[in-house]
Amino acid sequence: MNAESASKPLRVLFVNRMAGLERGGGETFDLEISRHLAQAGARVTFLCGAPLLRPAPLPVPGARTLRTPWLRRFPWDKVKGGWRVRQLEFELFEWRAARWIARHAAEFDVIQVCELPNLVHWLKKRGVKTPVVMRLTAPNYYDPRGGVKQADALIASGTSIQKLRERGHAAVVDIPNAVDAELFRPQPSDFRAKHGIARDEFVVLYVARFQAFKNHAMLLDAFAKLAQDHPVVRLVLAGSGPLRERCEQQAADLGLADKVLFLGETPYGELPAVYAAADVKAISSDYESFCFAALEAMATGLPVLTTDCAWVPRLVADGAGLVVPVGDAEAFAAALKKLADNPALRRRMGATGRQQVLERHVWPASAEKLLGLYRNLLWPDAS
Numbered sequence: 001m002n003a004e005s006a007s008k009p010l011r012v013l014f015v016n017r018m019a020g021l022e023r024g025g026g027e028t029f030d031l032e033i034s035r036h037l038a039q040a041g042a043r044v045t046f047l048c049g050a051p052l053l054r055p056a057p058l059p060v061p062g063a064r065t066l067r068t069p070w071l072r073r074f075p076w077d078k079v080k081g082g083w084r085v086r087q088l089e090f091e092l093f094e095w096r097a098a099r100w101i102a103r104h105a106a107e108f109d110v111i112q113v114c115e116l117p118n119l120v121h122w123l124k125k126r127g128v129k130t131p132v133v134m135r136l137t138a139p140n141y142y143d144p145r146g147g148v149k150q151a152d153a154l155i156a157s158g159t160s161i162q163k164l165r166e167r168g169h170a171a172v173v174d175i176p177n178a179v180d181a182e183l184f185r186p187q188p189s190d191f192r193a194k195h196g197i198a199r200d201e202f203v204v205l206y207v208a209r210f211q212a213f214k215n216h217a218m219l220l221d222a223f224a225k226l227a228q229d230h231p232v233v234r235l236v237l238a239g240s241g242p243l244r245e246r247c248e249q250q251a252a253d254l255g256l257a258d259k260v261l262f263l264g265e266t267p268y269g270e271l272p273a274v275y276a277a278a279d280v281k282a283i284s285s286d287y288e289s290f291c292f293a294a295l296e297a298m299a300t301g302l303p304v305l306t307t308d309c310a311w312v313p314r315l316v317a318d319g320a321g322l323v324v325p326v327g328d329a330e331a332f333a334a335a336l337k338k339l340a341d342n343p344a345l346r347r348r349m350g351a352t353g354r355q356q357v358l359e360r361h362v363w364p365a366s367a368e369k370l371l372g373l374y375r376n377l378l379w380p381d382a383s
Contacts, residue, residue: 117147158290210241298353
Protein backbone atom coordinates (compact mmCIF):
# COMPACT_ATOMS: atom_id res chain seq x y z
CA MET A 1 0.00 0.00 0.00
CA ASN A 2 1.11 3.55 -0.65
CA ALA A 3 1.39 6.48 1.76
CA GLU A 4 -2.13 7.65 0.91
CA SER A 5 -3.54 4.25 1.91
CA ALA A 6 -1.50 4.28 5.10
CA SER A 7 -3.09 7.56 6.15
CA LYS A 8 -6.64 6.21 5.91
CA PRO A 9 -8.37 4.50 8.87
CA LEU A 10 -7.61 0.80 9.05
CA ARG A 11 -10.64 -1.34 8.19
CA VAL A 12 -10.64 -4.38 10.48
CA LEU A 13 -13.02 -7.33 10.33
CA PHE A 14 -13.30 -9.29 13.60
CA VAL A 15 -14.60 -12.83 13.12
CA ASN A 16 -15.81 -14.39 16.35
CA ARG A 17 -18.49 -17.05 16.15
CA MET A 18 -19.50 -16.89 19.83
CA ALA A 19 -19.68 -13.09 20.19
CA GLY A 20 -23.37 -13.16 19.29
CA LEU A 21 -24.13 -16.29 21.32
CA GLU A 22 -22.43 -16.12 24.72
CA ARG A 23 -19.49 -14.27 26.19
CA GLY A 24 -16.27 -15.92 27.32
CA GLY A 25 -12.65 -14.82 27.41
CA GLY A 26 -12.16 -14.84 23.64
CA GLU A 27 -15.25 -12.72 23.14
CA THR A 28 -14.25 -10.28 25.88
CA PHE A 29 -10.86 -9.79 24.23
CA ASP A 30 -12.32 -9.12 20.79
CA LEU A 31 -15.14 -6.87 21.97
CA GLU A 32 -12.95 -4.81 24.29
CA ILE A 33 -9.85 -4.44 22.14
CA SER A 34 -11.95 -3.66 19.06
CA ARG A 35 -13.60 -0.84 21.00
CA HIS A 36 -10.20 0.64 21.77
CA LEU A 37 -9.04 0.13 18.20
CA ALA A 38 -12.06 2.17 17.12
CA GLN A 39 -11.17 4.87 19.62
CA ALA A 40 -7.71 4.94 18.03
CA GLY A 41 -9.27 5.55 14.60
CA ALA A 42 -9.82 2.08 13.13
CA ARG A 43 -13.10 1.13 11.42
CA VAL A 44 -14.23 -2.14 12.98
CA THR A 45 -16.81 -4.62 11.67
CA PHE A 46 -17.90 -7.84 13.41
CA LEU A 47 -18.92 -11.13 11.82
CA CYS A 48 -20.38 -13.56 14.33
CA GLY A 49 -22.72 -16.51 14.69
CA ALA A 50 -26.44 -16.51 15.42
CA PRO A 51 -28.79 -19.37 16.41
CA LEU A 52 -30.88 -20.94 13.68
CA LEU A 53 -34.28 -20.36 15.23
CA ARG A 54 -34.09 -17.39 17.58
CA PRO A 55 -32.57 -13.91 17.57
CA ALA A 56 -29.14 -13.23 19.05
CA PRO A 57 -28.07 -9.91 20.55
CA LEU A 58 -25.61 -8.08 18.36
CA PRO A 59 -22.21 -7.68 20.07
CA VAL A 60 -21.70 -4.26 18.49
CA PRO A 61 -23.89 -2.03 16.30
CA GLY A 62 -23.80 -3.08 12.66
CA ALA A 63 -22.45 -6.58 13.28
CA ARG A 64 -23.00 -9.13 10.50
CA THR A 65 -24.38 -12.49 11.61
CA LEU A 66 -24.45 -15.96 10.08
CA ARG A 67 -27.02 -18.49 11.27
CA THR A 68 -25.68 -21.96 12.04
CA PRO A 69 -26.71 -24.72 14.51
CA TRP A 70 -25.92 -24.07 18.17
CA LEU A 71 -26.65 -26.79 20.74
CA ARG A 72 -26.25 -24.53 23.74
CA ARG A 73 -26.94 -27.09 26.44
CA PHE A 74 -25.22 -30.06 24.84
CA PRO A 75 -22.60 -31.35 27.37
CA TRP A 76 -19.86 -31.70 24.77
CA ASP A 77 -17.09 -31.88 27.36
CA LYS A 78 -18.73 -34.77 29.28
CA VAL A 79 -20.23 -36.97 26.55
CA LYS A 80 -17.92 -39.42 24.81
CA GLY A 81 -17.14 -37.97 21.41
CA GLY A 82 -19.14 -34.86 22.26
CA TRP A 83 -16.33 -32.59 21.12
CA ARG A 84 -17.02 -33.73 17.56
CA VAL A 85 -20.54 -32.28 17.75
CA ARG A 86 -19.13 -28.97 18.95
CA GLN A 87 -16.47 -29.05 16.24
CA LEU A 88 -19.11 -29.65 13.56
CA GLU A 89 -21.00 -26.59 14.77
CA PHE A 90 -17.89 -24.49 14.40
CA GLU A 91 -17.01 -25.95 10.98
CA LEU A 92 -20.44 -25.05 9.62
CA PHE A 93 -19.91 -21.47 10.77
CA GLU A 94 -16.35 -21.41 9.38
CA TRP A 95 -17.54 -22.64 6.00
CA ARG A 96 -20.27 -20.00 5.78
CA ALA A 97 -17.91 -17.31 7.05
CA ALA A 98 -15.30 -18.17 4.41
CA ARG A 99 -17.89 -17.72 1.66
CA TRP A 100 -19.06 -14.39 3.10
CA ILE A 101 -15.55 -13.03 3.59
CA ALA A 102 -14.43 -14.08 0.11
CA ARG A 103 -17.19 -11.88 -1.29
CA HIS A 104 -16.35 -8.91 0.95
CA ALA A 105 -12.58 -9.21 1.45
CA ALA A 106 -11.83 -6.02 -0.50
CA GLU A 107 -13.78 -4.05 2.12
CA PHE A 108 -11.20 -4.79 4.81
CA ASP A 109 -7.48 -4.23 5.35
CA VAL A 110 -7.11 -6.89 8.08
CA ILE A 111 -9.15 -9.90 9.13
CA GLN A 112 -8.87 -10.77 12.83
CA VAL A 113 -10.04 -14.30 13.65
CA CYS A 114 -10.69 -15.76 17.10
CA GLU A 115 -9.26 -19.25 16.58
CA LEU A 116 -11.29 -20.85 13.71
CA PRO A 117 -8.31 -22.46 11.93
CA ASN A 118 -10.55 -24.07 9.28
CA LEU A 119 -11.74 -20.61 8.31
CA VAL A 120 -8.16 -19.48 7.71
CA HIS A 121 -7.50 -22.54 5.56
CA TRP A 122 -10.62 -21.98 3.45
CA LEU A 123 -9.85 -18.26 3.04
CA LYS A 124 -6.38 -19.04 1.73
CA LYS A 125 -7.79 -21.78 -0.51
CA ARG A 126 -10.21 -19.24 -1.99
CA GLY A 127 -7.33 -16.90 -2.73
CA VAL A 128 -8.25 -14.16 -0.23
CA LYS A 129 -5.28 -11.77 -0.09
CA THR A 130 -6.33 -9.70 2.92
CA PRO A 131 -3.95 -10.47 5.83
CA VAL A 132 -5.42 -12.78 8.47
CA VAL A 133 -4.43 -12.41 12.12
CA MET A 134 -5.46 -15.36 14.27
CA ARG A 135 -5.82 -15.17 18.03
CA LEU A 136 -5.41 -18.46 19.86
CA THR A 137 -7.09 -18.46 23.27
CA ALA A 138 -5.34 -21.68 24.33
CA PRO A 139 -2.60 -23.92 22.95
CA ASN A 140 -4.78 -27.05 22.62
CA TYR A 141 -6.50 -26.03 19.40
CA TYR A 142 -7.95 -28.50 16.89
CA ASP A 143 -6.58 -27.85 13.42
CA PRO A 144 -7.16 -30.74 10.99
CA ARG A 145 -6.40 -28.65 7.87
CA GLY A 146 -3.34 -26.74 9.08
CA GLY A 147 -4.99 -23.33 9.19
CA VAL A 148 -2.90 -22.04 12.09
CA LYS A 149 0.32 -22.16 10.05
CA GLN A 150 -1.43 -20.42 7.15
CA ALA A 151 -2.35 -17.34 9.18
CA ASP A 152 -0.33 -14.21 8.38
CA ALA A 153 0.21 -13.59 12.09
CA LEU A 154 -0.59 -15.32 15.38
CA ILE A 155 -1.39 -13.55 18.62
CA ALA A 156 -2.02 -14.92 22.11
CA SER A 157 -1.52 -14.10 25.78
CA GLY A 158 -0.83 -15.73 29.12
CA THR A 159 0.64 -19.23 29.31
CA SER A 160 -0.40 -19.86 25.70
CA ILE A 161 2.59 -17.82 24.49
CA GLN A 162 5.27 -20.20 25.77
CA LYS A 163 3.28 -23.33 24.92
CA LEU A 164 2.73 -22.16 21.34
CA ARG A 165 6.41 -21.35 20.93
CA GLU A 166 7.25 -24.82 22.18
CA ARG A 167 4.95 -26.19 19.46
CA GLY A 168 6.93 -24.40 16.77
CA HIS A 169 5.09 -21.06 16.56
CA ALA A 170 8.11 -18.93 17.38
CA ALA A 171 6.63 -15.80 15.82
CA VAL A 172 3.49 -15.70 18.00
CA VAL A 173 2.98 -12.14 19.28
CA ASP A 174 2.01 -11.43 22.87
CA ILE A 175 -0.99 -9.07 22.93
CA PRO A 176 -1.78 -8.91 26.67
CA ASN A 177 -5.29 -9.31 27.99
CA ALA A 178 -6.58 -6.32 29.90
CA VAL A 179 -9.62 -4.90 31.67
CA ASP A 180 -11.66 -1.70 31.65
CA ALA A 181 -10.64 -0.34 35.04
CA GLU A 182 -13.23 2.44 34.82
CA LEU A 183 -16.06 -0.06 34.40
CA PHE A 184 -14.71 -2.55 36.94
CA ARG A 185 -13.82 -0.56 40.05
CA PRO A 186 -14.77 -0.35 43.73
CA GLN A 187 -18.23 1.22 43.70
CA PRO A 188 -21.63 1.16 45.43
CA SER A 189 -23.78 -1.81 44.41
CA ASP A 190 -27.42 -2.69 44.94
CA PHE A 191 -26.81 -6.35 44.06
CA ARG A 192 -27.09 -7.59 47.67
CA ALA A 193 -30.35 -5.77 48.24
CA LYS A 194 -31.83 -7.17 45.02
CA HIS A 195 -31.00 -10.74 45.99
CA GLY A 196 -31.71 -10.63 49.71
CA ILE A 197 -28.06 -10.87 50.78
CA ALA A 198 -27.37 -9.23 54.12
CA ARG A 199 -24.62 -6.64 54.48
CA ASP A 200 -22.73 -8.81 56.99
CA GLU A 201 -22.73 -11.96 54.84
CA PHE A 202 -19.36 -13.09 53.50
CA VAL A 203 -19.88 -13.36 49.74
CA VAL A 204 -17.73 -15.60 47.55
CA LEU A 205 -18.05 -14.98 43.81
CA TYR A 206 -17.14 -17.26 40.91
CA VAL A 207 -17.68 -16.02 37.35
CA ALA A 208 -17.18 -18.95 34.97
CA ARG A 209 -18.93 -21.22 32.51
CA PHE A 210 -20.14 -24.51 33.94
CA GLN A 211 -17.55 -26.71 32.25
CA ALA A 212 -15.48 -29.52 33.70
CA PHE A 213 -12.13 -27.72 33.86
CA LYS A 214 -13.68 -24.84 35.83
CA ASN A 215 -14.24 -27.38 38.65
CA HIS A 216 -17.32 -25.91 40.28
CA ALA A 217 -17.66 -29.26 42.09
CA MET A 218 -14.50 -28.67 44.12
CA LEU A 219 -15.57 -25.12 44.94
CA LEU A 220 -18.93 -26.34 46.22
CA ASP A 221 -17.21 -28.92 48.43
CA ALA A 222 -14.88 -26.24 49.81
CA PHE A 223 -17.74 -23.81 50.37
CA ALA A 224 -19.67 -26.49 52.29
CA LYS A 225 -16.70 -26.80 54.65
CA LEU A 226 -16.62 -23.02 55.09
CA ALA A 227 -20.34 -22.92 55.85
CA GLN A 228 -20.00 -25.46 58.64
CA ASP A 229 -18.41 -22.93 61.01
CA HIS A 230 -19.17 -19.68 59.12
CA PRO A 231 -22.97 -19.80 58.75
CA VAL A 232 -23.36 -16.23 57.46
CA VAL A 233 -21.88 -16.87 54.01
CA ARG A 234 -23.11 -16.89 50.42
CA LEU A 235 -21.69 -18.31 47.19
CA VAL A 236 -22.62 -16.50 43.97
CA LEU A 237 -22.10 -18.38 40.70
CA ALA A 238 -22.39 -16.33 37.51
CA GLY A 239 -22.37 -18.16 34.19
CA SER A 240 -24.08 -20.80 32.11
CA GLY A 241 -22.99 -24.13 30.71
CA PRO A 242 -23.77 -27.84 30.38
CA LEU A 243 -22.87 -28.73 33.98
CA ARG A 244 -25.09 -26.21 35.74
CA GLU A 245 -27.86 -28.68 36.62
CA ARG A 246 -25.32 -31.10 38.04
CA CYS A 247 -23.89 -28.33 40.24
CA GLU A 248 -27.37 -27.30 41.37
CA GLN A 249 -27.99 -30.89 42.45
CA GLN A 250 -24.63 -31.02 44.25
CA ALA A 251 -25.46 -27.82 46.13
CA ALA A 252 -28.79 -29.31 47.21
CA ASP A 253 -27.14 -32.57 48.28
CA LEU A 254 -24.65 -30.60 50.40
CA GLY A 255 -27.47 -28.70 52.09
CA LEU A 256 -26.44 -25.44 50.46
CA ALA A 257 -29.55 -24.67 48.42
CA ASP A 258 -30.23 -21.48 50.40
CA LYS A 259 -26.59 -20.37 50.39
CA VAL A 260 -25.70 -20.73 46.71
CA LEU A 261 -27.07 -18.25 44.18
CA PHE A 262 -27.01 -19.41 40.56
CA LEU A 263 -27.21 -16.22 38.50
CA GLY A 264 -27.03 -17.85 35.08
CA GLU A 265 -25.66 -15.98 32.08
CA THR A 266 -25.08 -12.43 33.30
CA PRO A 267 -24.93 -9.51 30.85
CA TYR A 268 -21.48 -7.99 30.78
CA GLY A 269 -22.77 -4.57 31.76
CA GLU A 270 -24.25 -6.00 34.95
CA LEU A 271 -21.08 -7.75 36.11
CA PRO A 272 -19.40 -4.71 37.75
CA ALA A 273 -22.22 -4.50 40.30
CA VAL A 274 -21.90 -8.23 41.00
CA TYR A 275 -18.15 -7.94 41.63
CA ALA A 276 -18.62 -4.83 43.77
CA ALA A 277 -21.00 -6.73 46.06
CA ALA A 278 -18.57 -9.61 46.74
CA ASP A 279 -15.87 -10.06 49.37
CA VAL A 280 -13.60 -12.45 47.48
CA LYS A 281 -13.24 -13.78 43.93
CA ALA A 282 -12.79 -17.55 43.76
CA ILE A 283 -11.16 -19.38 40.86
CA SER A 284 -11.34 -23.16 41.25
CA SER A 285 -10.20 -24.10 37.74
CA ASP A 286 -7.87 -26.98 36.95
CA TYR A 287 -6.19 -24.83 34.29
CA GLU A 288 -6.36 -21.26 33.01
CA SER A 289 -4.18 -19.95 30.19
CA PHE A 290 -5.30 -16.54 31.40
CA CYS A 291 -8.47 -15.37 33.18
CA PHE A 292 -10.39 -12.18 32.46
CA ALA A 293 -12.48 -12.73 35.59
CA ALA A 294 -9.34 -12.46 37.72
CA LEU A 295 -8.53 -9.07 36.18
CA GLU A 296 -12.11 -7.90 36.61
CA ALA A 297 -12.00 -8.84 40.28
CA MET A 298 -8.62 -7.20 40.84
CA ALA A 299 -9.80 -4.02 39.14
CA THR A 300 -12.80 -4.01 41.50
CA GLY A 301 -10.50 -4.29 44.52
CA LEU A 302 -11.30 -7.90 45.43
CA PRO A 303 -8.75 -10.40 46.73
CA VAL A 304 -8.44 -13.45 44.48
CA LEU A 305 -8.36 -16.99 45.84
CA THR A 306 -7.16 -19.29 43.09
CA THR A 307 -5.94 -22.77 42.49
CA ASP A 308 -2.43 -23.21 41.10
CA CYS A 309 -3.96 -23.23 37.61
CA ALA A 310 -1.07 -21.85 35.52
CA TRP A 311 -1.51 -18.13 34.76
CA VAL A 312 -3.72 -16.73 37.52
CA PRO A 313 -1.14 -17.38 40.28
CA ARG A 314 1.23 -15.12 38.34
CA LEU A 315 -1.36 -12.36 38.38
CA VAL A 316 -1.75 -12.48 42.16
CA ALA A 317 1.87 -13.34 43.01
CA ASP A 318 2.70 -9.83 44.22
CA GLY A 319 0.16 -9.80 47.02
CA ALA A 320 -3.23 -9.66 45.28
CA GLY A 321 -4.49 -13.04 46.48
CA LEU A 322 -3.90 -16.56 47.74
CA VAL A 323 -2.97 -19.72 45.82
CA VAL A 324 -3.82 -23.32 46.79
CA PRO A 325 -3.22 -26.66 45.01
CA VAL A 326 -5.49 -27.66 42.14
CA GLY A 327 -8.43 -29.80 43.19
CA ASP A 328 -7.76 -29.51 46.94
CA ALA A 329 -11.09 -28.68 48.58
CA GLU A 330 -9.59 -28.77 52.09
CA ALA A 331 -6.93 -26.19 51.21
CA PHE A 332 -9.45 -24.05 49.33
CA ALA A 333 -11.80 -24.09 52.35
CA ALA A 334 -8.96 -23.16 54.70
CA ALA A 335 -8.04 -20.20 52.49
CA LEU A 336 -11.68 -19.08 52.36
CA LYS A 337 -11.81 -19.17 56.16
CA LYS A 338 -8.60 -17.14 56.36
CA LEU A 339 -10.08 -14.44 54.15
CA ALA A 340 -13.46 -14.53 55.87
CA ASP A 341 -11.79 -13.95 59.24
CA ASN A 342 -9.45 -11.18 58.12
CA PRO A 343 -11.11 -8.12 56.53
CA ALA A 344 -7.86 -6.14 56.74
CA LEU A 345 -6.08 -8.79 54.68
CA ARG A 346 -8.86 -8.66 52.10
CA ARG A 347 -8.63 -4.89 51.84
CA ARG A 348 -4.85 -4.98 51.48
CA MET A 349 -4.93 -7.64 48.76
CA GLY A 350 -7.73 -5.83 46.94
CA ALA A 351 -5.85 -2.54 46.90
CA THR A 352 -2.71 -4.29 45.66
CA GLY A 353 -4.62 -6.00 42.85
CA ARG A 354 -6.26 -2.80 41.63
CA GLN A 355 -2.93 -1.00 41.52
CA GLN A 356 -1.40 -3.84 39.51
CA VAL A 357 -4.25 -3.66 37.00
CA LEU A 358 -3.79 0.09 36.55
CA GLU A 359 -0.06 -0.36 35.98
CA ARG A 360 -0.03 -3.49 33.79
CA HIS A 361 -3.41 -4.48 32.36
CA VAL A 362 -5.31 -1.69 30.59
CA TRP A 363 -6.71 -1.89 27.05
CA PRO A 364 -5.15 1.15 25.34
CA ALA A 365 -1.65 -0.32 25.58
CA SER A 366 -2.78 -3.68 24.16
CA ALA A 367 -4.72 -2.00 21.35
CA GLU A 368 -1.72 0.09 20.34
CA LYS A 369 0.47 -3.03 20.21
CA LEU A 370 -2.08 -4.78 18.01
CA LEU A 371 -2.27 -1.75 15.70
CA GLY A 372 1.50 -1.94 15.37
CA LEU A 373 1.22 -5.55 14.27
CA TYR A 374 -1.40 -4.65 11.65
CA ARG A 375 0.80 -1.87 10.28
CA ASN A 376 3.81 -4.19 10.03
CA LEU A 377 1.72 -6.67 8.02
CA LEU A 378 0.39 -4.03 5.66
CA TRP A 379 3.49 -1.86 5.29
CA PRO A 380 6.51 -3.98 6.27
CA ASP A 381 8.99 -1.52 4.73
CA ALA A 382 7.61 1.53 6.57
CA SER A 383 9.33 0.83 9.90
